[in-house]
Amino acid sequence: MTENNTVYIGNKPVMNYVLAVVKEFSNGAKEVTIKARGKAISRAVDAVEVSRNRFITDVKINDIKIGTERIASEKGESNVSIIEIVITKQL
């Protein structure tokens, strides 16, 4: 779920990812990136919003990028949307 201050959003409940984000900052991270694909994009936005509204209120959204990735599946290659949200502790 977490690697190099990056939290990857999957199919778990939102709170799992909120806790992962909070843990990154409590471990001293100044900046955390939240990444998601496809239907998990909505959950990524939820995780960021819950994190900054209820748990780490002194973070700001530094950057939001969206894009398209090609992924291979049994049914062949297909496109999937991606999002990257970078949140930073306000100094």
Add this chain to the structure above:
Amino acid sequence: MTENNTVYIGNKPVMNYVLAVVKEFSNGAKEVTIKARGKAISRAVDAVEVSRNRFITDVKINDIKIGTERIASEKGESNVSIIEIVITKQL
């Protein structure tokens, strides 16, 4: 679905919204805003990505905002995440 160069994403298929975005630009809009809430956020990102990868390749993403809105339902008030994506024709 559309009002003042703004496309509101709901539960219809993604292509409905892609066509709405394309129509706004063909009607002369220089800038179109795509708005969505909750689970429709993923579809909003899909609609933007399909629009700019396959139909209107000369647009760029001008701004992306996320936030939280309070909405009233039968079960009382609750929070919902929102996204606003502004795309602009490159002059």
